[in-house]
Amino acid sequence: MKEKRNLIIAGLIIGLISVGLVKAGNPANMGFCIACFLRDIAGGVGLHRAAIVQYVRPEIIGLVLGAFAVSLVKKEFMPRGGSSPVLRFVLGFIVMVGALMFLGCPLRMVLRIAGGDLNAVVGLVGFAAGIAVGVFFLNQGFSLKRTYSLPKVEGMAFPALNVGLLLLAVFGTGLLLFSESGPGSQHAPLAIALIAGLVVGALAQRTRLCMVGGIRDLLLFKDWTLLSGFLAILVAAAVGNMLLGGFNLGFANQPVAHTDGLWNFLGMATAGFGSVLLGGCPLRQLILAGEGNSDSAVAVLGMIVGAAFCHNFGLASSGTGSTANGHIAVVLALVVLVVIAVTNTAKAAQNAKVSSSQGK
Amino acid sequence: METYIATFFTHFGAVKFARDLRSQGKNATLMPVPRDLSSSCGTCVRFEGPQEPIQWVPHAPELDRIFLCGQKERTVIYENTGE
Numbered sequence: 001m002k003e004k005r006n007l008i009i010a011g012l013i014i015g016l017i018s019v020g021l022v023k024a025g026n027p028a029n030m031g032f033c034i035a036c037f038l039r040d041i042a043g044g045v046g047l048h049r050a051a052i053v054q055y056v057r058p059e060i061i062g063l064v065l066g067a068f069a070v071s072l073v074k075k076e077f078m079p080r081g082g083s084s085p086v087l088r089f090v091l092g093f094i095v096m097v098g099a100l101m102f103l104g105c106p107l108r109m110v111l112r113i114a115g116g117d118l119n120a121v122v123g124l125v126g127f128a129a130g131i132a133v134g135v136f137f138l139n140q141g142f143s144l145k146r147t148y149s150l151p152k153v154e155g156m157a158f159p160a161l162n163v164g165l166l167l168l169a170v171f172g173t174g175l176l177l178f179s180e181s182g183p184g185s186q187h188a189p190l191a192i193a194l195i196a197g198l199v200v201g202a203l204a205q206r207t208r209l210c211m212v213g214g215i216r217d218l219l220l221f222k223d224w225t226l227l228s229g230f231l232a233i234l235v236a237a238a239v240g241n242m243l244l245g246g247f248n249l250g251f252a253n254q255p256v257a258h259t260d261g262l263w264n265f266l267g268m269a270t271a272g273f274g275s276v277l278l279g280g281c282p283l284r285q286l287i288l289a290g291e292g293n294s295d296s297a298v299a300v301l302g303m304i305v306g307a308a309f310c311h312n313f314g315l316a317s318s319g320t321g322s323t324a325n326g327h328i329a330v331v332l333a334l335v336v337l338v339v340i341a342v343t344n345t346a347k348a349a350q351n352a353k354v355s356s357s358q359g360k
Numbered sequence: 361m362e363t364y365i366a367t368f369f370t371h372f373g374a375v376k377f378a379r380d381l382r383s384q385g386k387n388a389t390l391m392p393v394p395r396d397l398s399s400s401c402g403t404c405v406r407f408e409g410p411q412e413p414i415q416w417v418p419h420a421p422e423l424d425r426i427f428l429c430g431q432k433e434r435t436v437i438y439e440n441t442g443e
């Protein structure tokens with residue numbers, strides 16, 4: 001009960017912070033978007049040349065460092081890894097392909113719904129369908145195998161990278177790329193964005209907020225605890241948007257969104273399926289990486305490289321719609337997800353049989 | 361009879377452990393890992409049985425920790441440190 005209460009309080013705070021970030025300069029319905037912000041960072045450091053989405057987003061740095069700091073204080077910083085790192089990189093890449101087809105991560109999907117964007121409801125249906133497919137494989141024995149304890153320096157590496165990125169954003173602006181128009185040019189002041197990220201990172205670490213975990217737990221155990229946090233984000237952001245005039249109900253003319261229902265559905269189905277196989281949504285991967293989980297750090301690196309590919313090869317959607325290259329990429333991504341799920345399910349079941357007979 | 365919660369490195373490890381316990385006639389329930397036990401949001405197994413569970417629980421290489429559930433607190437009684 002206490003766990004659910006904390007999640008609801010955290011969700012309400014995160015919803016209000018998200019609306020506040022838009023008021024402070026972020027694109028509409030994009031107080032937070034892990035996929036968009038990682039894509040902007042990829043552009044900011046020159047991994048892609050899409051001029052309208054290049055900016056090192058301090059929110060991401062704050063999320064990682066907030067989770068890192070709280071996990072240290074609470075003695076939950078645990079460097080772990082070694083669970084199929086290359087497959088996790090591929091899964092992170094694929095989650096980004098799906099998210100950039102839809103134009104948002106699961107957190108932004110909720111924020112888009114809170115802004116009245118009904119395209120995001122279509123995305124939510126696809127997301128839940130993707131999670132249901134992932135849960136099917138979990139129950140059949142899907143596993144990327146166990147993690148192992150690692151030296152502290154391994155767990156510190158990803159937070160340290162983020163400190164380096166922050167120093168670059170503050171003192172090395174001449175080395176980075178900055179959008180002069182488009183979503184990348186719209187951002188809250190650095191200090192506000194960083195503080196918002198730190199607060200949300202700390203809250204997400206304490207509550208384990210995860211959209212994928214929430215729907216997964218609902219399907220597996222009929223447990224609403226994790227999902228209640230996202231419902232609270234939805235309520236707080238919707239109320240905030242209504243009060244500040246940012247609520248516009250409908251499909252057309254939504255900010256940084258398109259109306260192609262099939263590809264909104266399939267994009268988020270891809271993101272949901274891939275995230276279940278990873279064990280958490282993009283936000284959760286960032287938080288776990290802050291806690292010292294190098295498998296999650298690898299998944300985030302996969303997302304960054306995936307974002308760069310999406311823009312270098314014309315896979316990402318825009319406000320005008322999805323692209324033919326993007327359609328091909330999403331179909332291929334779904335095929336690869338099925339291959340990863342099937343091959344690792346068979347292996348897990350086989351290993352379980354062997355270990356069971358060894359134990360007798 | 362004591363109550364225990366076992367956490368795992370993987371979801372499938374928990375599914376298999378619960379299945380094996382049930383085949384021994386024991387009461388085992390799959391559920392989300394409570395926040396006070398871990399910052400991980402995976403699946404755990406709540407089960408009942410006599411003392412010293414490590415003597416009688418099924419062989420499970422993916423078992424992470426076993427907690428003994430007291431009236432108010434939970435105590436770690438087994439931790440898989442095998443690398």
